[in-house]
Amino acid sequence: MLYLVGLGLADEKDITVKGLEAVRSSERVYLEAYTSLLLVGVEKLEDFYGKKITIADREAVESAADAILKDADHVNVSFLVVGDPYGATTHTDLVIRAKERGIPVQSIHNASILNAVGVCGLQLYNYGMAVSIPFFTETWRPDSFYEKIQTNRLNGLHTLCLLDIKVKEPTLESLARGRKIYEPPRFMTVNQAINQLLEVENGRGGKVYSDKTIGVGLARVGSLDAKIVVGTLGELSEVDFGAPLHSLIVPGKMHPLEVELVETFAINSTKFRENVQMV
Amino acid sequence: MLYLVGLGLADEKDITVKGLEAVRSSERVYLEAYTSLLLVGVEKLEDFYGKKITIADREAVESAADAILKDADHVNVSFLVVGDPYGATTHTDLVIRAKERGIPVQSIHNASILNAVGVCGLQLYNYGMAVSIPFFTETWRPDSFYEKIQTNRLNGLHTLCLLDIKVKEPTLESLARGRKIYEPPRFMTVNQAINQLLEVENGRGGKVYSDKTIGVGLARVGSLDAKIVVGTLGELSEVDFGAPLHSLIVPGKMHPLEVELVETFAINSTKFRENVQMV
Structure with a gap:
């Protein structure tokens, strides 16, 4: 078997x-x-x-x-x-x-993280498709996540962003030399993800989200040491989420029942209420 | 705690x-x-x-x-x-x-069923929002799932249909009398769900799906006795899935990698290949 x-x-x-x-x-x-x-x-x-x-x-x-x-x-x-x-x-x-x-x-x-994110209070059947946020490099800045977040938000749906991890990736230099040397492991933080998201929005200008958009940052979901913080993307980009693994949610429109639990994780309730999009 | x-x-x-x-x-x-x-x-x-x-x-x-x-x-x-x-x-x-x-x-x-359905070979990040299929009654035939499946399919995304269960529901008659008597538990089968889906399509005529559309029927996911069958909705409506709980997936467009595993569950590979929608 x-x-x-x-x-x-x-x-x-x-x-x-x-x-x-x-x-x-x-x-x-x-x-x-x-x-x-x-x-x-x-x-x-x-x-x-x-x-x-x-x-x-x-x-x-x-x-x-x-x-x-x-x-x-x-x-x-x-x-x-x-x-x-x-x-x-x-x-x-x-x-x-x-x-x-x-x-x-x-x-x-x-x-899996796909269902455990329910812990933040956003209902799982109100999610659209999940997206992956890859580490940008100088020459490789793939941003197909942008249209997917856009589609989800147009339909009022939440987007779970799965943040890149690099484990045992050969360095480009070593590949060129034909003998693999591996990079140290890297894990994308909520902060890095938000910076990439905002960079793409600034370039595209589709007004899919902004630094005022409410987001949910999560770290180490499922552990006693889990951290969940709700705030604008601007606020969250300043929060230290600590050790990996991190995830980010860009919510669509929230139902009142969702708001009630999500708000308990807000950095600032007033700012949350001002910026949250309700059904 | x-x-x-x-x-x-x-x-x-x-x-x-x-x-x-x-x-x-x-x-x-x-x-x-x-x-x-x-x-x-x-x-x-x-x-x-x-x-x-x-x-x-x-x-x-x-x-x-x-x-x-x-x-x-x-x-x-x-x-x-x-x-x-x-x-x-x-x-x-x-x-x-x-x-x-x-x-x-x-x-x-x-x-949860929301991630365990991955076992059929459709990738979890290619799902749109999940829908609930409630038992229709003579007077209550809510069909808001139809637009959601439509939105998902327009975006090429799969839809997980969560099928109704009724556990300890008071009968309407007993509610009217003020003393609750409970109905026996009921669990929607894949067949019942498909019949309701097709009834709504026939009434609405939006060509979101038909009896030729490929579906995935699942029963008792996570148990040794799990059953997964892939076929047209017409074919699946005839399959006996046995004991509860059942779920149904209406796929969007499949990637070649998805097709390869999904096809291993097909009733009829030729018919599957004829009717599957590919990316």
């Missing part, structure tokens, strides 16, 4: 009881570690699960599917994914290959 | 380890049981958690918030919710009341 096991969002105890049983029954355990990460190190997971974990970075999952699936028709293999197995990315390729070989696949679901 | 604990989707072992510890540390444990339900009975939960559980139906949560929150500033109380605590509904009122009284609240997240 190939188990795709969601780990949830924060630490080693966010795995489900079913997921833990699957891991403990497995001969080999892999951890997908390039689209997201937990707030604790892999040693914590190994101690708690009682299993050695092999880190599967992007290259390993793409090139070593054979090794991962080896013998999975008669022994259990667990492939661990932060959040839900189908949250941030689909491990489509691995699942399809398993199916082709007649290996049974069981998905053990868990929270 | 008030713990809002997500139970996940299928059975007693879908709780997270963190959630289980919270429940076992609690003096009182309530289960919200009117917006969704697990695929096992409450006795199974009580046995596994080692705790007596009080069922909180809609009336109890609305009228007995005081009883639920009693002493929660110095003892632990767990409020269990199927899926994620913020998935299908927000327990806004309870959280706000707790905050007003200075009771600390911790949310322990879990999978």
